[in-house]
Amino acid sequence: MPKSSSDNDSPLLLYDGHCALCNGAVSWILKWDKRQRFTFAPLQGPTAAEIIRRHPHLAEIDSLILVEGDSMRTHSSAALRVAMIVGGLWKVLGLFYIIPKPLRDWVYNGIARIRYRTFGRYDACPMPPVEWRHRFKA
Structure with missing residues (x-):
C-alpha cells in the first residue's frame, strides 16, 4: 500500500520550482515512484523556508535537498x-556512490550551473497535475 504524503517519515524533496530540469526530475519521480513515497516542496515556498530556517547551512543550496527525518542530503548524494x-x-545508480563525493558533486554542480541555459527557467513554479497535488507542499 502506498504511503500517504502526510506520513512524517516520507522523503521530502525540496527542488528549485523555477528550474525546468528540477521540475523534470520531479515528473520523473512521480512516474517511477510506484509506492508514492515522496512528497515535494519548491525551495521558493514556506515548507522549504521553515526547513532552511532550522538548518541554515542549507540556505546556499539552490537545486535539490532531500529530507528524510533528521537526515538532509544535497547535490549528488540527494540525486543518488x-x-x-x-x-x-534505478537502484543500480547507487553504484555511483563509489565515486568520491567531491568528484560526484563537481559533475552535479557543473550541470546545476548551466541548467537554466540548457533546460530553461520558469517565471513561476508550475502547478503539478491535479492527480499529484496531494503529494506537494507549499
Whole structure:
C-alpha cells in the first residue's frame, strides 16, 4: 500500500520550482515512484523556508535537498538517494556512490550551473497535475 504524503517519515524533496530540469526530475519521480513515497516542496515556498530556517547551512543550496527525518542530503548524494528510494533498476545508480563525493558533486554542480541555459527557467513554479497535488507542499 502506498504511503500517504502526510506520513512524517516520507522523503521530502525540496527542488528549485523555477528550474525546468528540477521540475523534470520531479515528473520523473512521480512516474517511477510506484509506492508514492515522496512528497515535494519548491525551495521558493514556506515548507522549504521553515526547513532552511532550522538548518541554515542549507540556505546556499539552490537545486535539490532531500529530507528524510533528521537526515538532509544535497547535490549528488540527494540525486543518488532518490534513485535508491525509487528502486527497481534505478537502484543500480547507487553504484555511483563509489565515486568520491567531491568528484560526484563537481559533475552535479557543473550541470546545476548551466541548467537554466540548457533546460530553461520558469517565471513561476508550475502547478503539478491535479492527480499529484496531494503529494506537494507549499
